Amino acid sequence: MQNFGPASDEPTRLANIVSPMFLGQTGWVQELQDGAKAELLAGADAQDDCAVFRVDGPMEVVLGSDYVRGPKFRLYELGYLSNYDIGYYLAMANLSDIAAMGALPIALLSVIRYPKSLPDTDFTTVIEGIRDACREVNTLNVGGDIGSAERIILSASAMGIVEQGRSLLRGGARPGDRLCVTGPTGIAASAQRYFGIFDSGSTKLPDEREELLISAWRRPRALVRQGRCLSTSGVVTSCQDTSDGLKAGIQSLAVASSVGFMVDESALPIADIVTEVAVLTDCEITSLIMGDSVDFQLVFTVAEEDVPQLSKIFADAGLQFFSIGHATEAHEVSLRRADGTVEALPGTPWRHAT
Amino acid sequence: MQNFGPASDEPTRLANIVSPMFLGQTGWVQELQDGAKAELLAGADAQDDCAVFRVDGPMEVVLGSDYVRGPKFRLYELGYLSNYDIGYYLAMANLSDIAAMGALPIALLSVIRYPKSLPDTDFTTVIEGIRDACREVNTLNVGGDIGSAERIILSASAMGIVEQGRSLLRGGARPGDRLCVTGPTGIAASAQRYFGIFDSGSTKLPDEREELLISAWRRPRALVRQGRCLSTSGVVTSCQDTSDGLKAGIQSLAVASSVGFMVDESALPIADIVTEVAVLTDCEITSLIMGDSVDFQLVFTVAEEDVPQLSKIFADAGLQFFSIGHATEAHEVSLRRADGTVEALPGTPWRHAT
Numbered sequence: 001m002q003n004f005g006p007a008s009d010e011p012t013r014l015a016n017i018v019s020p021m022f023l024g025q026t027g028w029v030q031e032l033q034d035g036a037k038a039e040l041l042a043g044a045d046a047q048d049d050c051a052v053f054r055v056d057g058p059m060e061v062v063l064g065s066d067y068v069r070g071p072k073f074r075l076y077e078l079g080y081l082s083n084y085d086i087g088y089y090l091a092m093a094n095l096s097d098i099a100a101m102g103a104l105p106i107a108l109l110s111v112i113r114y115p116k117s118l119p120d121t122d123f124t125t126v127i128e129g130i131r132d133a134c135r136e137v138n139t140l141n142v143g144g145d146i147g148s149a150e151r152i153i154l155s156a157s158a159m160g161i162v163e164q165g166r167s168l169l170r171g172g173a174r175p176g177d178r179l180c181v182t183g184p185t186g187i188a189a190s191a192q193r194y195f196g197i198f199d200s201g202s203t204k205l206p207d208e209r210e211e212l213l214i215s216a217w218r219r220p221r222a223l224v225r226q227g228r229c230l231s232t233s234g235v236v237t238s239c240q241d242t243s244d245g246l247k248a249g250i251q252s253l254a255v256a257s258s259v260g261f262m263v264d265e266s267a268l269p270i271a272d273i274v275t276e277v278a279v280l281t282d283c284e285i286t287s288l289i290m291g292d293s294v295d296f297q298l299v300f301t302v303a304e305e306d307v308p309q310l311s312k313i314f315a316d317a318g319l320q321f322f323s324i325g326h327a328t329e330a331h332e333v334s335l336r337r338a339d340g341t342v343e344a345l346p347g348t349p350w351r352h353a354t
Numbered sequence: 355m356q357n358f359g360p361a362s363d364e365p366t367r368l369a370n371i372v373s374p375m376f377l378g379q380t381g382w383v384q385e386l387q388d389g390a391k392a393e394l395l396a397g398a399d400a401q402d403d404c405a406v407f408r409v410d411g412p413m414e415v416v417l418g419s420d421y422v423r424g425p426k427f428r429l430y431e432l433g434y435l436s437n438y439d440i441g442y443y444l445a446m447a448n449l450s451d452i453a454a455m456g457a458l459p460i461a462l463l464s465v466i467r468y469p470k471s472l473p474d475t476d477f478t479t480v481i482e483g484i485r486d487a488c489r490e491v492n493t494l495n496v497g498g499d500i501g502s503a504e505r506i507i508l509s510a511s512a513m514g515i516v517e518q519g520r521s522l523l524r525g526g527a528r529p530g531d532r533l534c535v536t537g538p539t540g541i542a543a544s545a546q547r548y549f550g551i552f553d554s555g556s557t558k559l560p561d562e563r564e565e566l567l568i569s570a571w572r573r574p575r576a577l578v579r580q581g582r583c584l585s586t587s588g589v590v591t592s593c594q595d596t597s598d599g600l601k602a603g604i605q606s607l608a609v610a611s612s613v614g615f616m617v618d619e620s621a622l623p624i625a626d627i628v629t630e631v632a633v634l635t636d637c638e639i640t641s642l643i644m645g646d647s648v649d650f651q652l653v654f655t656v657a658e659e660d661v662p663q664l665s666k667i668f669a670d671a672g673l674q675f676f677s678i679g680h681a682t683e684a685h686e687v688s689l690r691r692a693d694g695t696v697e698a699l700p701g702t703p704w705r706h707a708t
Binding site for chain 2: 011038041042046047048049050051052053054055056057058059060061062063064065066067069096097098100101103107109110111113142143144145147148149150151153155156157158159160164167169170171240241252256349
């Protein structure tokens with residue numbers, strides 16, 4: 001590893017840290033199932049005005065942006081997340097949007113701003129977190145922007161490619177479609193709830209359970225493989241990630257598709273750790289599962305008759321999903337409790353003033 | 355215009371402000387000279403996880419990110435720039451990177467974070483600035499991220515398309531190539547220098563001259579038409595924008611291309627307003643022209659024998675460029691003064707510690 005200065009200026013950081021770390025990106029290729037390719041002609045190592053891809057055939061290109069709330073990132077403030085962790089998180093949060101479109105990620109652009117005093121080692125750690133998250137889902141950090149600010153600011157954009165006609169939009173659910181989710185939700189929210197209430201010293205949960213909770217924030221995972229199974233199956237009618245919480249995800253599929261949903265409480269996948277935190281913190285489990293929680297699961301719809309085909313595709317890939325309800329003509333989004341009563345979906349969705 | 359609340363939450367802003375403002379984006383098409391097209395299938399009005407483009411043939415896709423220093427944006431702090439202006443600037447700064455690659459911009463993603471108290475009217479004004487800048491160069495704001503932060507934070511990414519093999523990189527200049535620039539530089543730096551020294555009340559310059567100075571920040575322009583002339587000509591060997599200053603731009607072409615440059619002081623295009631500010635503020639003109647100044651001109655190289663062809667293309671388009679020197683075998687970047695003496699290029703380049 002190169003010699004670090006205490007806090008190099010931007011041209012020096014680009015030359016000494018960013019460029020060597022991303023050496024050899026040029027020529028990297030991502031290929032779709034129909035053979036269409038995207039090849040990186042100029043990546044982060046090129047330090048040009050932009051990254052450049054050659055795309056060789058008809059395809060769909062998807063792109064989105066997410067900002068990570070630095071100092072408002074409560075678990076970072078509390079010392080549970082390192083600089084590496086927030087870099088990793090930034091990348092995965094952005095890559096999750098690509099996964100939710102059913103696309104293969106081909107690029108991440110990262111914007112990293114920091115106080116002038118931030119040491120080179122800390123800067124490097126943030127970039128390493130971003131790089132490793134990209135590697136984890138087989139993509140590259142191809143550029144972005146670095147420079148000073150009053151405090152750490154992290155933002156990114158991601159781009160992906162998908163076969164023609166296969167992007168997973170939110171607006172295609174039809175009444176009768178099964179509503180499904182790739183895994184349990186509420187874990188990230190449980191971590192915030194737990195660590196917001198208890199000191200790490202107070203050990204209300206065993207260490208390994210605390211580790212499990214915090215790992216939702218330290219090593220989130222964009223479900224690219226699941227997204228690809230959904231898109232290439234050709235049978236999924238709508239999809240989005242649960243980065244604003246499961247309830248928000250379901251509501252947004254409902255609005256975009258002009259349908260409603262009936263969710264079966266008894267069918268919801270529940271992580272044990274969520275139950276443990278709900279009990280410890282005196283919180284209703286289903287509210288915790290449904291509320292604002294950045295778990296990066298995928299929530300989607302598929303016609304009843306196509307469920308067996310999709311189940312087989314997932315099983316063949318060693319993956320799974322859970323059927324948790326169905327789309328309705330009526331536009332309401334409701335919950336059928338285990339006891340048969342029907343009520344509005346509980347949980348506070350994303351950022352609606354509380 | 356819709357009724358504004360004092361400060362709506364994000365889902366409400368998306369539904370009431372962003373979505374209506376960007377209604378009807380779907381179906382928008384950008385077409386290259388060889389007929390390859392990018393069609394927007396899901397834009398900002400769709401509010402999906404990502405924007406989606408269908409690209410129909412072989413082409414190159416370019417993408418880059420730039421952050422705008424909100425409260426460190428000195429002229430904003432001093433009250434010379436409005437919320438509309440900084441939105442406009444954010445978009446143009448990002449689109450300039452696309453122009454510098456010779457690409458047609460097809461998308462801008464904007465990240466807008468703000469204190470919770472920011473009124474809906476101010477939020478709307480920022481977005482309107484972004485939208486209008488995009489319109490000015492015939493592209494669209496297709497999405498991004500909004501939400502709260504301690505203060506206004508603006509970041510964006512832009513994407514463009516260019517014919518195969520036509521992206522303008524920094525690394526292709528050869529010894530003997532002419533070094534050219536699309537217009538005078540140093541105006542943005544002159545504005546910072548002037549307004550940083552004088553109060554608006556002290557009227558060292560007439561009002562219309564102050565207006566001219568500040569317009570470099572209020573209504574910057576990404577030189578997309580010039581970039582397209584450069585890329586489609588097929589004769590340009592390297593190019594970048596002058597967003598870090600002319601000296602930084604020339605140095606970066608030199609490093610990327612493994613050449614040096616001899617710049618002729620007498621050939622530099624000079625805006626009268628830069629001369630006026632240099633005199634008023636007791637500053638050497640060439641340093642002001644060369645130093646850190648975000649003017650968004652394009653600096654590029656072209657083989658001597660191809661200059662007439664390129665000049666004709668520009669003239670036919672009603673545009674111009676200036677030959678300011680040539681590439682050398684020796685790796686130094688030097689200035690030949692009007693009196694014939696040769697010295698290192700003056701001016702402080704981008705963000706090297708001062």
